[in-house]
Amino acid sequence: MIASIKPDQSGFVWIHRVTDLILPFLTLSLSLLLYDVPWHDRYTVLGVLGGLVFVTAAQTVGIYQNWRGRTIYNSIQLIIKAWMITWSFLIILAFLVKDADNLSRGVLLIWATFTLITLVGYRFLIRITLIYFRKKGFNSRKIAIMGAGKVGQHLALVINENPWLGYQVIGFYDDNPSLATQKISDVLVLGSSDDIFSASQQGQFDELYICLPLRAEEKIKQLLNQLTDSTIIVKFIPDLFTFDLMHAKWTDLKGIPIVSVFDTPLSSTTARILKRSEDVILSFIILILISPILLTIASAIKLTSVGPVIFKQKRYGLNGEEIRVYKFRSMTTQDNGFVINQATKNDIRITPLGRFLRRTSLDELPQFINVLQGRMSIVGPRPHAVAHNEEYRQLIPKYMQRHLVKPGITGWAQINGWRGETDTLEKMEKRVEYDLHYINNWSLWLDVKIIVLTIFKGFIDKNAY
Incomplete structure (x- = not known):
């Protein structure tokens, strides 16, 4: 028989439950006072229900489990999740009983914000206090x-x-x-x-x-x-x-x-929706902003060399499925078959304009179209040539785990200096190591961090040619 894993219990848990039960009622009272709305029985019901539903939601998402070792960031995530569940339940209930019109929208907005800040602030205060005493040897x-x-x-x-x-x-x-x-x-x-x-x-x-x-x-x-x-x-x-x-x-x-x-935070439906929303919104805005640059580069390529403006490369995407990745053509067209000659320094196949585009990563701008198509993400492991995949999956353990997520225009490996030519196995191993770190530790905030760092240090690199 397999034994269940039960959460640790302590006296603090009941203190937290009682506090969580009372806080929504208190913050609703203050919201009514601030918005100068007279008290009514419906607000009493709302405040009591808010506390009861939040405690239930908090229990469900695991807030009351033993949190020694849990980061404050993780605790805040759980609180936000529980409060969003509570808020959604109360709004739906108000509409079902046809009482929504009798509730002040201003009060509800202030209450939702104020309660969340209070719940987070309470946990933060408790955490800081315990950390102080634990460092002194108390509560150890x-x-x-x-x-x-x-x-x-x-x-x-x-x-x-x-x-x-x-x-x-x-x-x-x-x-x-x-x-x-x-x-x-x-x-x-x-x-x-x-x-x-x-x-x-x-x-x-x-x-x-x-x-x-x-x-x-x-x-x-x-x-x-x-x-x-x-x-x-x-x-x-x-x-x-x-x-x-x-x-x-x-x-x-x-x-x-x-x-x-072998898993990733992106395996959850919520995370995938967040990631896709981020990709669609940002790529759409970016494509509008850079459209003059795209037209200028396309015209320059057409005027300076023979061949198509856009080069479509075979790459492996999510779950190892083959996709076509767009790039501005910077060198002679080459099929990605079983042997691939990676671009090297002073490669004669690279055009003068292409050398500039590759050095500044401007050749990769059309990949924002791939992002809108759903083939790529803005942030993720860079897609490798098909031949490289077939070679390195035999040499580097966990190499194919890079395909647990969509390939990206920029990534954790790139902003940490692991981009450009991988002329040794060690370089590819480091790139894969950073890619797997990103996959194992994905969060929306990590994506934002990578995007910001790419703006300052990711476009121009001495290793890119």
Whole structure:
């Protein structure tokens, strides 16, 4: 039988619930006062419902789960999500009961904004206060780590580098005799697994983190059986290093823990809608703004060399499907077959105008049309030639994971200097490393950051020719 993973509970949770229940009612009262609207019973119902629905939504999205280790950014995201659910529910309900016309739109707008700011501000104040006291050693939990391998050492390092988490590592326990009484990552090995139970009975630590490889199943079971006769909290961290899963994402399906080995935040419907909206709006605006530049470049290409203005290249897109990518022609036309000769410095195939276009990345401007078509995104891994894909997918692990998202006009690798000719395997490996970082950590804010940095440092590059 597979056990459910249950969220940690603490006294703080009930404080948060009560506060979240009261705040929408209080902010609605202040909104009525500020907008000079007289109180009515319908606003009483709205305020009470607002608190009840928000607490329910907050529970659903996971706000009340143990948030030691959760970033403030992630907490704010969850609060916004829960409040948007609440707001949508209340608006729909008001229309269904045909009471929307009796509610002041100005009050509702102020209330929605004020409540969100208050909920975020409350969490931020609590977080700052706890961080301050935890750094001083208060509200801290003592933890022991069973297993001084890579996972245990990594856990100890993360905790010691982030005192605001409120954890204090008292030591390792490991069954390797050669590690007895040694210091690893500035943490002392206190003993073996046989010493853990007696240490727990003496109250030497509050929590035990088991960081053993999966092959130690019998040892883990034996340890857990012993600790059932104690009151300490026991947590198990699987050996993700063994399977190279350090960037894997954890989810659950009705209490069943699931590891997303090859996944991206963009796999969710909401994220894809946001990403597509960003692409359509920005590319449409940009194409209008740069249309004079596009016409000028097209005319210059037609006047200075023979051949088409636009060069259509075969590339792999989302899910490895073949797409056609547009570029201003900067060199002689070449089919992307099984052998590809990448442009090099002083390449005789590049026209004088083409050299300028490639150096300034102006040759890639037609790709905004690809973005509108849905073949590409503004931000994403740069599309490689078909022959390059076939070559490097055999040489670089996880290379094809670049195609979990649409290729982009600019990307995390490009603004960090990994663009242009990849004349060595190491250069391509670094580019792929940065591409996978983007895919694993995508957010709307990361896209904005990359776009802004591209404006200042991404267009002109000595490696582009």
